[in-house]
Amino acid sequence: ETGVTQSPTHLIKTRGQQVTLRCSSQSGHNTVSWYQQALGQGPQFIFQYYREEENGRGNFPPRFSGLQFPNYSSELNVNALELDDSALYLCASSDRVGTQYFGPGTRLLVL
Amino acid sequence: GEDVEQSLFLSVREGDSSVINCTYTDSSSTYLYWYKQEPGAGLQLLTYIFSNMDMKQDQRLTVLLNKKDKHLSLRIADTQTGDSAIYFCAESINDAGNMLTFGGGTRLMVKP
Numbered sequence: 001e002t003g004v005t006q007s008p009t010h011l012i013k014t015r016g017q018q019v020t021l022r023c024s025s026q027s028g029h030n031t032v033s034w035y036q037q038a039l040g041q042g043p044q045f046i047f048q049y050y051r052e053e054e055n056g057r058g059n060f061p062p063r064f065s066g067l068q069f070p071n072y073s074s075e076l077n078v079n080a081l082e083l084d085d086s087a088l089y090l091c092a093s094s095d096r097v098g099t100q101y102f103g104p105g106t107r108l109l110v111l
Numbered sequence: 112g113e114d115v116e117q118s119l120f121l122s123v124r125e126g127d128s129s130v131i132n133c134t135y136t137d138s139s140s141t142y143l144y145w146y147k148q149e150p151g152a153g154l155q156l157l158t159y160i161f162s163n164m165d166m167k168q169d170q171r172l173t174v175l176l177n178k179k180d181k182h183l184s185l186r187i188a189d190t191q192t193g194d195s196a197i198y199f200c201a202e203s204i205n206d207a208g209n210m211l212t213f214g215g216g217t218r219l220m221v222k223p
Contacts, residue, residue, distance in 0.1 A: 004153075031209060042115075042199050042213035043154070056210050090153055097207040099144070102154040 004093050004103035012109045013081050021076045021106045023091030031055070031096055032074040034066060037088040037105070049074055050096060086110045115202055115214035122220045129187040131217045133200035136181060142208035143176060144201040145185045148216070154199065157185070159208075187219075195221045 005024045013019050025032050031050045035043035045058035049068035063079040072093070078085055086109050092100035115135045123129045135143070141162050146154040160167045160174045160183075167174045173186040183200055197218050201211040 031207075033209060033211075035211075035213075042201075042215045043211075045204070045210055045212065048210055056205060092154075092209075094207075094209040098209060099142070099156060099159055100209050100211070101156060102146075104153040 004091060004101055006089075006091050006103040006106050008106060009104070010107045010109075012111065014111050015081055015083060017081050017110075018077065018079045019081060019108060021078075021089050021091075021108070023074045023076070023093075023103060025072045025074070025091075025093030026101050029093035029095055029101075030072050031094045032068055032072065033092045033094070033100060034074070034076045035090040035092065036060070036085075037090055038084075039087070043090055046076070081110045083110050115200060115212055117198075117200060117214035117217045119215070120218050120220070122222065123190050125190060125192055125221055125223050127190055129190045129194070129219055129221075131185045131187075131198050131200075131219065133183040133185075133214055134181055135183065135200070135202045135212075135214075137202055137204065137212070138178070138181065140202040140204070141206055142203040143174075143183050144203075144211065145172075145174065146199045146201065146213075148197045148199065150196075157198075190219075190221050192221045192223055195219055 033048040034046040037043040047057040088105040094100040144159040145157040171188045197216040201213045
């Protein structure tokens with residue numbers, strides 16, 4: 001059984017650019033959630049996908065968008081990057097109900 | 112709205128017990144979690160408790176839940192230097208228990 005994997009591990013972008021982050025869920029899990037963790041803070045919920053549909057969203061603007069694929073892997077897209085988007089982006093997978101398991105994260109730096 | 116609060120820092124000696132505290136605001140939370148984060152790493156699930164339980168024990172870890180006061184604690188027995196990390200409590204904001212609001216984290220330092 002493989003765990004949650006994310007790519008890339010690190011990324012540097014400039015303000016105004018767009019970025020795509022990827023996540024492969026743990027085997028057997030059909031729900032993927034994304035979180036943003038700014039330096040020194042706890043993670044904040046961005047959104048969740050279940051069976052390729054957005055299933056819930058936190059307090060993030062529409063320039064944060066996502067996709068889930070039939071194999072339950074997922075992408076997080078951020079348009080028009082801002083300096084405050086610099087953070088560790090965490091993906092977590094779970095069954096429809098229950099505990100989540102987190103990937104190692106993608107560290108994004110926006111200059 | 113939901114808000115989860117934790118103290119910032121805790122220092123203990125190796126072999127002592129550590130108690131990390133957390134308060135939350137959403138009384139309808141079905142699951143409450145404790146995660147551990149080591150430097151530069153993702154989150155490791157330590158344990159969780161259903162909202163209809165008062166206590167859960169898992170080896171060195173004991174979770175206590177006081178629903179009346181919306182207070183959650185994590186006790187680590189016989190704390191080791193490898194337990195040094197940031198500990199996050201989180202409450203679920205959906206019935207399925209997989210949309211979470213996290214606290215700001217408590218940094219645990221274990222001195223030899």
